[in-house]
Amino acid sequence: MTPYRLNVMIVCLLIFLTINLIIYWSTRTRLSEKLIHSGIKINSFNPPHIDLTFTTQIVQSSSLSILDNNIVLVQLSEPSQISATTIILSDGFHHLDILLLDELQNIEFYQAIDIASGTRSLKVNVLNQQYKSVENISVHLELVDYSHITYEYLTNRLGEVIFHYLPKHIKIHIEAVCIKTKRHAFAEIDTLNYQNITLVLRDMSALHYDEYDLSDEGYVTI
Structure with a gap:
């Protein structure tokens, strides 16, 4: 194989990888915009009972998890494109981690939210x-x-x-x-x-x- 052909193949491979990387990150960006947490005031104060609606197009996701101060608060298996759940918060500060996992338990989406709750x-x-x-x-x-x-x-x-x-x-x-x-x-x-x-x-x-x-x-x- 001549050096010229080798260089052409390398350039084509780099272009292919770059295009796929752009598609991957643009997809994640669109997905992050479609994960909607309604009924919650971020960086503010909330009632103990909150109704959440998640809208996502990650059809291969096998689970949706919400961790509250590193403790599992909600676990939904095979969430649909529109999933609703109610979370019950204890009195005080809450750091919420929202994760969507695929079938191999890889993180497809992650978002952190801080709120406080009380009566x-x-x-x-x-x-x-x-x-x-x-x-x-x-x-x-x-x-x-x-x-x-x-x-x-x-x-x-x-x-x-x-x-x-x-x-x-x-x-x-x-x-x-x-x-x-x-x-x-x-x-x-x-x-x-x-x-x-x-x-x-x-x-x-x-x-x-x-x-x-x-x-x-x-x-x-x-």
């Missing part, structure tokens, strides 16, 4: 410096240990927001911000001890974060 509610009332309720104030809530798990709402005409599905014994950080006046208030609390909290907006622009003490947090409990 507690927290009402937050936001007051200005005259201790009057303020409407349309952004109130941000996040887990202290998992800051990417968040809620964010605007206060209603009564200056209130209500956060639902919080774990019953977990530390949270709450912050209210008024963009117009550059005033804000914050607090870190444990959900076990609070059902209502009032934040009083203050001008903290002159302070650095490491200068705050407990009196700077500007909140009272009810």
